[in-house]
Amino acid sequence: MQQLDYRKKNLQNELHDAKIKEEEISKQIEEYKRLTEEHRVELHRLDDELKEKNREIERFEEELETLRDNQLKLEQESRQLKHEYNHLQQQLEKSEEEIEQLQEQSNDFNDQKAHLEKKQVHLEQERQQIEKKKQDFTQQMQQLEQQSKELKIQLEESKKEIYQTKNSIEQFRDELNQFLQNKDTLERRRIELEHQLNENELARDRLQEEKIKIENALRRIQQLIDMKKNRKNELDQHKQQLRQEENQIKENILQIKQEVNTIEETIKSFQNILQTIREEINKLAQEIAQQEQLLQQLIQQKQKIETEIQLKIQERAKLEQEKQTIIQKIQLKNEELKKAEELLEKLQENVKTLENELQKLEDELRRLTAERDQCAAQLEKEKEKLQELEQELINEIAQLHIAERAVKEQRKQQCIAEQTLRKSQFEEAVARKQEFLTQLQVNQARIRLVAAQVKLSLAIAELTAATITNPSAVPRALAKVANCKSVVVELTIVLRQCTEALKIRKQAHLDAQTRTAESQKQLQQVEETLKVKEEKLITQKGKVTE
Incomplete structure (x- = not known):
């Protein structure tokens, strides 16, 4: 009976405890409901905050991407600047070489210019000498014309004396007039040729052909004269003297013509030389002006390149400073890494000591766990009942939530x-x-x-x-x-x-x-x-x- 009373009291106590636990569980349920509502509100708030944080994270990621893109762009720009710096240095070296070459060319051009100026002075002197010769030649031609007039007068006087040979002499005179006319035309053409030296090469060829014709005519005249000499062996000594004088005059005329031709050729050659020299001088002057313009452009480019090089040098100095700061930071990080390695070694030693202590504590823990298991076996039976009730309550609450x-x-x-x-x-x-x-x-x-x-x-x-x-x-x-x-x-x-x-x-x-x-x-x-x-x-x- 005492055992039954004791068990009854125990059951009453257990029932009282169960009622208390039931009240506590109902309170906990109410508390859980209140907490669930609070948690829902908190969850909504946290969801909003999470969305805001996600937006901020996305914004930060976008900014990080932009910063990375900017970093890549800066790296590309630095590479491009280095490449441009090297390219500009190469261009500067090339431009310096070109400037040296142009200076050498300008020196050569100056030497050529001085030489051409000397040559021009020499040619001017030669031209003056030729003009003097030309004047002498014109004087000789005038004298010859006067002599020819005198000879004409003498021939007219001799006509009266040599009436028998009148026809032949008239023929000879006609031929001589033709020759003089041809000579006048040649003189006119020569004057025209002096004015138009660069434009009438074809006219020169025609004149040469006419000159050949005239020479042939002169030869024919000479042949006629010879024939008439053979026919007129019976003339007087005066006539022979006249013929001799005429022959001398003709020879003089031929010589003078030859000299005139040679002088004209020399004049033409000198004029051609002068023209070519003038053209070369003009070309050289144009080339010198172009080279001077190029030199000015190259000097301007050199100045621009020097300014760009100075800017690049300044940027390079900045980059070097940044590089030095980065190297210093790396050195500091290396020192910190060394310190961290030393601390790691110390920590490893401490870990070993702690592992030994942990082994001791594990042994102690095993002993205590064995004791705990014995106590837990007694508590498990009481907890199973409580867990069954809690599980039923949780299932019902879950179904309620569903x-x-x-x-x-x-x-x-x-x-x-x-x-x-x-x-x-x-x-x-x-x-x-x-x-x-x-x-x-x-x-x-x-x-x-x-x-x-x-x-x-x-x-x-x-x-x-x-x-x-x-x-x-x-x-x-x-x-x-x-x-x-x-x-x-x-x-x-x-x-x-x-x-x-x-x-x-x-x-x-x-x-x-x-x-x-x-x-x-x-x-x-x-x-x-x-x-x-x-x-x-x-x-x-x-x-x-x-």
Whole structure:
């Protein structure tokens, strides 16, 4: 009996403890509900904060990407600047070499210029000498002309004495006049050639041909003279003297012509040389001017390149400073790494000591765990009962949460169904209104068509009446009939379009009606399922409260 009383007391105590635990569990459930609501609010707040943080993270990632892109761009720009710096150095070296070459060329050009100036002075002196010779030659020609005039006078006087040889002498005189005329023409041409040396190479060839002809004529004259000498052996000594003088004059003329030709050729050659020298001087002057311009451009480019090089050197100095700072940072990091390695070694030693202590503690822990297992075996039996109750309560709470979620989802579906129903009803009303408006348009089009047909019939009646009574009014009536017909055609087209639009509006109205009916059915189904789920939720809440 004492054992039963003791067990009864124990059971009463256990029952009291169970009631206390049940009250505590109900309080905990209420607390859990309150905490769940707080957690939900907190979760919403945390979700918002998480979204904001995600946005900030995305923004930071974008900024990081932009910074990385900028870093890559800066690296590419630094490489490009180095490449440009090397390219500019090469260009500077090339430009310096070109400047040296141009300076050498300018020195050569200056030497050539001085040499050409000396040559020009020498040629000017030669030209002056040639002009002097030319003047002497003109004086000799004048003297010869005077002598020829005197000889003509003597020949005229001798004509009287040598009447028998008059015909031959007249022939000779004619030939001599031709020769003089040819000589005058040659003199004129020579003067023209002096003025037009660079333009008449073909004329020179013609003159050479004429000169050859003249020489041939002179030869023929000489032959005639020789023939006449053979014929006129019977003339007097005076005639022979005249012939000798004439021969001498001819020889002198030939010599003078030869000298003139040689002088003309030398003049032409000197003039050609002078022209070529002038052209070369002009070309050299142009080349010198071009080279000077190039030299100025190269000097400007050199200055630009020097400024760019200075800028690049400054940038390079900045980069070197940055490099030095980075190297210093790397050295500091290396020192910190060495210190960290030393600390790591110390920590490894401490870890070894701690592992030894841990081994000791594990041995102690095994002993204590053995004791704990013995105590835990006694507590497990009591905990199993409590766990069974807690598991039942957790399952019921989970089912309650599932039911609440289902009800919420069903309410959301109800709201969606109501929205779709309102939307379909609105679309149906719009379609009905559009159908009504199109029906009105069709009716108006029919009325207008009937009125137009009436007007057409009246116009036809007027036309028939005009043809019978007043033929002058027939054109006006025909125009009216044509106008009415065009109006009838237009109104029939409008009526056809309106009827087609009415068919489309009716079909749209029917589609809207079917959509509203379907949405009403869907809403009824959702409401029925919502009622069922709410009933389940109420029953589940009752179980949980029990």
